[in-house]
Amino acid sequence: xxxxxxxAAPDAAPLExxxxxxxxxxxxxxxxxxxxxxxxxxxxxxxxxSFAFMGWSAWLNEHAVSHGAxxxxxxxxxxxxxxxxxxxxxxxxxxxxxLTVSTQVRTWNPRRFHTxxxxxxxxxxxxxxxxxxxxxxxxxxxxxxxxxLAATAGRLPPALAELMLDTPDDVPGQPVLLNRGPAxxxxxxxxxxxxxxxxxxxxxxxxxxxxxxSEHVCDYVGDSREAMVLRLVSDYPxxxxxxxxxxxxxxxxxxxxxxxxxxxxxxxTAWRVDHEIRFAHQLLNAxxxxxxxxxxxxxxxxxx
Numbered sequence: 001x002x003x004x005x006x007x008a009a010p011d012a013a014p015l016e017x018x019x020x021x022x023x024x025x026x027x028x029x030x031x032x033x034x035x036x037x038x039x040x041x042x043x044x045x046x047x048x049x050s051f052a053f054m055g056w057s058a059w060l061n062e063h064a065v066s067h068g069a070x071x072x073x074x075x076x077x078x079x080x081x082x083x084x085x086x087x088x089x090x091x092x093x094x095x096x097x098x099l100t101v102s103t104q105v106r107t108w109n110p111r112r113f114h115t116x117x118x119x120x121x122x123x124x125x126x127x128x129x130x131x132x133x134x135x136x137x138x139x140x141x142x143x144x145x146x147x148x149l150a151a152t153a154g155r156l157p158p159a160l161a162e163l164m165l166d167t168p169d170d171v172p173g174q175p176v177l178l179n180r181g182p183a184x185x186x187x188x189x190x191x192x193x194x195x196x197x198x199x200x201x202x203x204x205x206x207x208x209x210x211x212x213x214s215e216h217v218c219d220y221v222g223d224s225r226e227a228m229v230l231r232l233v234s235d236y237p238x239x240x241x242x243x244x245x246x247x248x249x250x251x252x253x254x255x256x257x258x259x260x261x262x263x264x265x266x267x268x269t270a271w272r273v274d275h276e277i278r279f280a281h282q283l284l285n286a287x288x289x290x291x292x293x294x295x296x297x298x299x300x301x302x303x304x
Contacts, residue, residue: 049215055103082137082178115140149209179253256291
C-alpha cells in the first residue's frame, strides 16, 4: 500500500499519554521456535518484527475484523511508519523453546490528522522471562484500487471506528511521529567512519501490494552494517561490536515505500557514544533522497 508523506498539524500542542485513557485490549498466543529464528547471539530482528505483525493481525481478528476483511471489505489498511525493538535479555535459541506474544493496540484520531495506531508487543519465554519489546506506529490508509492496493492516508470508516477506536472523539495535541528523521546524536558523540551500500527490492522482500514489507528493512540495514565492519574493521577496530556483540536496540522510521525492483542505497555512519557503538542508516531512493532511517545500538563491552 502506498502512503503519502505524513505531516502533523504544525500549530498543535505536543500530545502526552493520558493515564486515564481506556485500558488497551490484549491478545496473547504462543509460537514454537526453530533454530532459524536466531543467530548464535539472539532472536533475529526480522523475526521479532514478524512476531509483532502476527500479534497485530491476531489482535485485529480477536477485537475487530480479520486483516483480510479489513482490506477486502472495508478498503482500509495500516502502514507502519515507525518500528522499534528493545532486547531485554541475552537469550538464544536454547533458552526459547517457544515464545508468548502479547499484543496491545491503541487506536485514535489525533485532531486534524489521520487515524493512528500504537502497537506494543512483548515476547516472553515459557518461564515468563522477557525477550524483547517491540513497538509499531502505524497510520491508517484508505485503499483506492482493489487491483493495485494503492492507498492514501486517511481515517477509519464509521463501521471500523466503532470497533477499533479507543475513544470516539478526536484527541487534542500533535502526535509524535516516529518517521520524522534520524535521532540527533549527543554533542560528545564521535564519528568512527561511513560507508554506502546499494540494494534492489526483489519479490522475496515484498508484500502482496508489491512494495517492500517493512519487517525486511532491518535485513537491509544489517547487511550494510556487516559489510562495513567486514571491510573496515582492520582500520577501525571500534567497529567490532557491530559483528561480535548482541544488538541492544533497533529503531526504524519510514516516510515513503520502495516498490518491487526499485533501487536504493543505504548510507551508514558508525558512531561511538560512551559505552555504545551506534550505526545510523539513511535509506536513500534512486534520486538520492532520504525516505527513511534506522539506528542500531550495540553495547561495546565484551561481555554483552
